Amino acid sequence: MNQYTIFPFQFARLSQNDILMVNECGDFLFLPEDIFQLFVNHTLPETSEYFCKLKSHIFCADENIEIALQKTAARYRTRKSFLREFTSLHMMVITLRCNQHCEYCQVSCADRDAHKYDMSKETAIKVIDMIFQSPTQRPKIEFQGGEPTLNWDVVTASVLYAEKIALQQNKNVSFVICTNLTGITTSQLEFCKDHNIAISTSLDGERSIHDSCRKDKSGRGTYDAFMEKLETARKIVGEDMVGALMTTTAFSLNKLKDVVDEYVRLGMDGIFIRSLNPYGFAAEQSATLGYSMESFVEKYLEVLKYIIGLNARVFFPEQFATLLFSRILSPFATGFVDLQSPSGAGISGAIYDFDGSVFPADEARMLARMGDRHFCLGNAATSSYHDIFAGRKLKEMTSGACVETTFPCAFCVYQAFCGTDPVRNYLESGSEVRNMSHSPFCIKHKGILRGLFDILRKADDMTKDIIWSWITYNPSLVRRI
Amino acid sequence: MRVLKGLASRNFSPFIGEITRKGRTFYSRKSSVLLTDDMGLSALGYRGCITSGSKGKFYHPDHIYNVENTDLLNEGDIVRLDNVGNIEVLWECNSHQNCLFLTERCNCRCVMCPQPPQNSDSSVFLNQAEEVLNLLKGKQISDCCLTGGEPTLVGDKFFVLLRRCVVEHPEAFITVLSNGKLFSEHSFTRKLSNIPRENCIFCISLHSEIDMLHDAIVGVHGSCSATQQGIYNLASFGFPVEIRIVISRYNYRYLVQFAEHMYNYFPFCAHFVFMGLELHGCAAVHSEEIDVDPLEYGPYLRDAVLLMIRRGMPVSVYNIPLCMCPSDIRHVASQSISSWKNIWMEECNRCMEKDNCCGFFSTSVSIHKNFIKPFTERIER
Numbered sequence: 011m012n013q014y015t016i017f018p019f020q021f022a023r024l025s026q027n028d029i030l031m032v033n034e035c036g037d038f039l040f041l042p043e044d045i046f047q048l049f050v051n052h053t054l055p056e057t058s059e060y061f062c063k064l065k066s067h068i069f070c071a072d073e074n075i076e077i078a079l080q081k082t083a084a085r086y087r088t089r090k091s092f093l094r095e096f097t098s099l100h101m102m103v104i105t106l107r108c109n110q111h112c113e114y115c116q117v118s119c120a121d122r123d124a125h126k127y128d129m130s131k132e133t134a135i136k137v138i139d140m141i142f143q144s145p146t147q148r149p150k151i152e153f154q155g156g157e158p159t160l161n162w163d164v165v166t167a168s169v170l171y172a173e174k175i176a177l178q179q180n181k182n183v184s185f186v187i188c189t190n191l192t193g194i195t196t197s198q199l200e201f202c203k204d205h206n207i208a209i210s211t212s213l214d215g216e217r218s219i220h221d222s223c224r225k226d227k228s229g230r231g232t233y234d235a236f237m238e239k240l241e242t243a244r245k246i247v248g249e250d251m252v253g254a255l256m257t258t259t260a261f262s263l264n265k266l267k268d269v270v271d272e273y274v275r276l277g278m279d280g281i282f283i284r285s286l287n288p289y290g291f292a293a294e295q296s297a298t299l300g301y302s303m304e305s306f307v308e309k310y311l312e313v314l315k316y317i318i319g320l321n322a323r324v325f326f327p328e329q330f331a332t333l334l335f336s337r338i339l340s341p342f343a344t345g346f347v348d349l350q351s352p353s354g355a356g357i358s359g360a361i362y363d364f365d366g367s368v369f370p371a372d373e374a375r376m377l378a379r380m381g382d383r384h385f386c387l388g389n390a391a392t393s394s395y396h397d398i399f400a401g402r403k404l405k406e407m408t409s410g411a412c413v414e415t416t417f418p419c420a421f422c423v424y425q426a427f428c429g430t431d432p433v434r435n436y437l438e439s440g441s442e443v444r445n446m447s448h449s450p451f452c453i454k455h456k457g458i459l460r461g462l463f464d465i466l467r468k469a470d471d472m473t474k475d476i477i478w479s480w481i482t483y484n485p486s487l488v489r490r491i
Numbered sequence: 492m493r494v495l496k497g498l499a500s501r502n503f504s505p506f507i508g509e510i511t512r513k514g515r516t517f518y519s520r521k522s523s524v525l526l527t528d529d530m531g532l533s534a535l536g537y538r539g540c541i542t543s544g545s546k547g548k549f550y551h552p553d554h555i556y557n558v559e560n561t562d563l564l565n566e567g568d569i570v571r572l573d574n575v576g577n578i579e580v581l582w583e584c585n586s587h588q589n590c591l592f593l594t595e596r597c598n599c600r601c602v603m604c605p606q607p608p609q610n611s612d613s614s615v616f617l618n619q620a621e622e623v624l625n626l627l628k629g630k631q632i633s634d635c636c637l638t639g640g641e642p643t644l645v646g647d648k649f650f651v652l653l654r655r656c657v658v659e660h661p662e663a664f665i666t667v668l669s670n671g672k673l674f675s676e677h678s679f680t681r682k683l684s685n686i687p688r689e690n691c692i693f694c695i696s697l698h699s700e701i702d703m704l705h706d707a708i709v710g711v712h713g714s715c716s717a718t719q720q721g722i723y724n725l726a727s728f729g730f731p732v733e734i735r736i737v738i739s740r741y742n743y744r745y746l747v748q749f750a751e752h753m754y755n756y757f758p759f760c761a762h763f764v765f766m767g768l769e770l771h772g773c774a775a776v777h778s779e780e781i782d783v784d785p786l787e788y789g790p791y792l793r794d795a796v797l798l799m800i801r802r803g804m805p806v807s808v809y810n811i812p813l814c815m816c817p818s819d820i821r822h823v824a825s826q827s828i829s830s831w832k833n834i835w836m837e838e839c840n841r842c843m844e845k846d847n848c849c850g851f852f853s854t855s856v857s858i859h860k861n862f863i864k865p866f867t868e869r870i871e872r
Contacts, residue, residue, distance in 0.1 A: 037755050062701050066748050068756070074702055074716035080723055081756040088758075340802070341758050471797075478801035487801060 012052050014061075014072045017082070021046075022423035030463060031069060035085035036337065036426035039067045040467060089426075091343040092350065092358060097144040097399065099347055099359035100151050101372060102137055104129050104158035104165055106364055106379075109193045110232060113223040114257055114299050116289040116376050119156050122227065128161045129364040134168045136390045137362040142175045143395040149176075152186040152210075154361070154372070159187075159194050169205050186210050190224070191239040192232050199246040206251075209243055211236075213254040213276075215262055215269035222261040223299070240276070249277065257284050258306065259299045266313035274326055281317070282329040283310055285454060288437070289376040303450040307457030314461070321476040325485035332480040334462055337427040340481060347371070349429035349455070353411035356387065356404045366390040368398050370407065373433040385433060407432050410443045419446055424459040492592075493831040495578040497558035500546060505573040506553070507581065507622045508538040510564050522626060524572065526564055530554065539572050567630075569623050580831075581623050587633055588829045591620040591656070593649065594640040599670050600710030601696075603739050603781050605771040605854065606640075613645050617652070624655050632660055638668040643679075650682045657691050664690055666733075671695040671721030672714060680724040692761060693725050694733040699742045700752040708741050726759050733762040739781040743788035746795035754802050763799060765792060766827075767810035770855040778856060785815035785862050793817035813848045814864040821870060828852055841865040 021031045029046045032038045041049070041060065048054040049070075054061050056072060064070050071078040106127035108119035120127045129137075141149055151172055153165050169185060176183040185207040202209060213236065214220045221231025243252050254273070256262075262269055266283060273281045285306045286299060310330075317328045336344050347354035348371075356370030366389045369375040374385035385407075388398040398404070411432045413419035419430065432442035434451055446452040469477065472488070479487040508524035515523050520536040527534060530547030534540045540547065540554035543561045547554055555576050564570070569582035582589050593616055597608035635656050643649050656665045671693065674680045697718055699705040705715035725732050734753060738746070746765070753763055770778050792808070797820065799806040808816060809827035816824045826849045834853040839845050842865035851858050 056703075062704075062745065063748065065702075066700055066752050072702075074713075077716040077719050077723075080720070084723065085756060341755050474801060478803075482801075482803040484803060 012054065012056055012072075014052065014056065014070045015075055016050065016052075016070050017068060017078070019069055020421060020423045020425055024460075024463075028467075030423055031067075032423055032426050033068055033082065034426070035068075035082045036089055036341075037067045037085070038338065038463075039063060039069065085341050088341055089337075089343050092345050092354075093352075095146050095148070095345070095358070097357060097360055098146040098148060098150055098345070100137075100141045100144070100149060101154050101359065101361040102129065102134065102151060102168065103362065103364045103375065104134075104153050104155055104168075105161035106156040107160045108155060108157040108190075109160065109226065110157065110190050111225055111227050111229070113225065113295055114259060114286060116287050116372075117156065117379055122160070127156065127364055129164050129362075129366075131164055131167050133364075133366045133391060134164050135171055136366060138168060138172050138175060140362075140368075140390045140395055140398070141172070142179060142181065144399070146181075148182045148184070150184045150186065152188060154188045157190060157193065159189050159198055162198060166201060169201075169207065173205070184208070190232070190236070191243060192226070192235040194239055194243065196242065196246065199243055202251075203247045207247075209247055209252045211240070211243075211252065211254050212256070213240075213273070213278075214256050214259070215265065216272040219262045219265060219269060219272075223257070223259055250279070254278060255282055255284060257286055258301075258309075259286055260301050261299075263301050263305065263309050266309055267316050270313060270317055270320070270326075274320065274324060278326075280327040280329050280332075283313060284330075285310075287373065287376075288450075289373060289380065293380070303453040304457070307454060307461070310458060311461040315465070318465070318473060318476055321479070321488060322472065322491055324490065325479060325488065327480035327483075330458070331462060334427060334459060335466075335477050336481045338459075338462065338466070339477070346429075348431065351411070351413040351425075351429045352408045353430050353432055355407065355411070355431070355433060356399070357408055360387075360399075362390055366392075368393070370404060371431075371433050373431070373437070377433065377437060384436060407442055416443060417445065422456070424456060427459060428455050492590075493563065493580040493583070495541075495558055495560060495563065495580070497541070497555040497576045497578065498546070499572075499574045499576045500551070500554045500556065502574045503553040503572075505571060506538060507569065507571045507619060507626070509626050510541075510566060510568040510570055512564075512566050524570060526561060530556070541570075541572070541578060569626050571619065581619065582627070586830060588636070589632070589634065590636045590638045591623060591652065592616050592638055592640075593620055593642040593652065594645050596644050597639065597641040597670075598644060598672055598711065599641065599714055601773065602708055602710060602741070602777050603737055603768055603774040605769040605774050607772045608640055613640075613648075617645060617648050620652055624652070624659065628659055632663045634664040634666065635660065636666045636668060641670055641672075642667060643669055643673045647682070650686070653683075653691070654686045657687050661687075661690055665692070667691070667693045669693060669695055670709070670714065670718055671697075671725065672717040674721030674724045675717040677724060680721075680728055683725075683728050683730065688729050688731070692731040692733055694735050694764075695722055695725075696735045696737065697722070698736050698739070699745055700749055700756075701745065704742055704745065708737075708739065722757065722760070731761040732757075732759075733764060734760050735764045735766055737766045737768065738783070738788055738792065739768060740783040741781065743783050743791050746788075746791045747798060750795035750798045754799065754804060758804075761805065763804055763806045765796065765806070765808050765811075767808075768855075769810065769852045770857055771852065775856040782857070784859050785811070789815070789817050793820050796820040796823060810849055810852070812850060812863070813844050813870070814842070814866065815859065815862050818870075825849065836860060836863055838863050838865050841867075843867060843869050 019031050019033045021029050024030055027043050028040045045060045068078050106120040172183050187207050188210045191211045217233040220233045224232050314328055314331055333346050347359040361369045361372050361375050363375050368387045369385050411430050413425050413430050435444045436442050475488045510526050511523045512526045517536050523537055524539045525534050525537045526541050529544040530542055530551050534551050537552050539552050541558055542556045543558055546556045565584050567584040571579040571581055594613035595609040595611045698708045702715035706712050722732050808824040813821050828849050832853045833850050835850045844866040
């Protein structure tokens, strides 16, 4: 028996007689089964190459435990440093009205003339006052809807007011507007340009895919209108300031390559293959739009390999894989509100509904729209910052939303790279904390992470270059054909 | 260090002064050494003189005569003259590799050390360093390196000298070559707290993250953990740290693992350097045991450097000639060998890349000559 100390780690047996091991701070190693047995039984010779490897990736130490612990702690702190940016993403629901009626709309949009669903200027000012009470130096304000351009005066008033406060407080504020673009005007685009407002829009794929869900009020497809405005927007605001998101539905699940091709054709700077969220209209329409998480994972990994192949020609990252690869391969923190531990809801992002109600996540607001105000943290007009962001509700929710302390996530080999979503848990199980096994959330992330590790294990130099070009956003890493 | 030789005018005590060829006004000659072809009346009033000609008169200041190659000395260089007739060039104005040598003592016994440590008294070196700094005061310098031995072993004097360098020369880039072990003590590192960090970097040697391996290379048990702890402490005081890894037979097969470890646990470091051996001193004695040819370590070095480049880490390769560097990492190889001990082989004169190459150590006892392949055209960068 050898006197080395084994540090805590998670592991899983993979198909190829290999064991994937991940330590507390997210460093990983593949080990053959027989070596693993020797290691855990304290019989691995300290002179073996594998022992050196295990030591190098801090799964064990012999005499110098202190420095090994210090390294683990430093990396752990770094990976959790997103917590220091206390609430950086603030979403403002400018109106619930929309000029479109998309099949999968998560918010169940309101009619064009339902002005009671508009955020008032007074509420917007109160919301911005609250946003600037967050300790973060770099608040990001995202205008959402409905279609925020339909209540444009409140958007402009909010931007001007936030810029003024940012100047006073010496903070660095940035803006994003989420718009379907179809109704946007030239003067609105010029305002975006003048105030450095990034545009986040929606594009599901080529015409037939896009039009199958993204429809106007009379049920006609919006592809042509979108394309026209996309060109204008890119011309006025600049290509790098216009990004698009896609939602995978049953219509596109088997055609994800076509979706990717459309994005590449349009010269987009990447794609985020997103699964459908079970809220709003999407929940009502799940029979026609929905699919099983298992099939999403399968199709996602398939199209991811296609995208990696494409990168031999053109720099085009898949953004969800980029995020997860960064978590697997880099020691740094990654900001992604939807997949964090503790959950990013409220502490990394918050959303302010049209009436000033504050929710920890967009999904919580959608839930409220579906009739359950469980997650409402208060109202920007009537509650104090302290009541909302240091209140009992958010504290309780956050302390429960840690994979490190919840069964069975705490023992999952992917724990260090994953996160949790109390809102989704509540929607699916009636409780913020649940056993995640076999939940769609778990099926998705486990399946994708398993696939990514498989890609990593087989990666040749070219694939490694491609993956790192995504992580470091450095297109020049790859020698393209 | 460059040393010129001549004959001493008498049995004087060693002294330090600043070279002048042009001459100085009489009242500013006290700290200068006149470089002249023949000793005349104009040599009066100087701290000393150096001449290629013959011995001066009794009324002349102490001097060294019959010196060859005086053209190697430049206006403003700082030299030390002794009674044996040695002229040590302590500071070269036109060089970017000037050092202040603080001690011959060391708390490591590296198997590949080119300057084997001595247990000598450090005060000579410390006074010398102080005098050099006095002469440099008010001048513009581009860089200065504090080295040894292990410079931190001189204790409080180290902090005083470092502070002087950093504060008196904010325009310069100050480097400290150290094994970092003493900084594993928090109380020792804390003495850095009154030293500005903007123009100063600690270059710490770490040859492996595996304690058995590193400790075997540096010859002292416990060094690996102390050095790494030191790096963490230096970083926590906000000082930039460069990690230097010397490639030898001991560690070359572990370079990739080392590179990955650096990214995972030392991503805050400012620069990473892989260095070829200088087969001098201990390294010459142990050359059989430590030397490894470029063909053997090349693939490992390549993978380690590429791993770092992919991750966006600032990485360089020192002391490895371009023709012995794997082609896809040549762009990070630097001209790293101090000019006074830098040589090229005959084949190198035909090479198109000679002016971008580090060449060889004149001090090395053997050179991998059969791996020299002169470039017949410029390489792509």
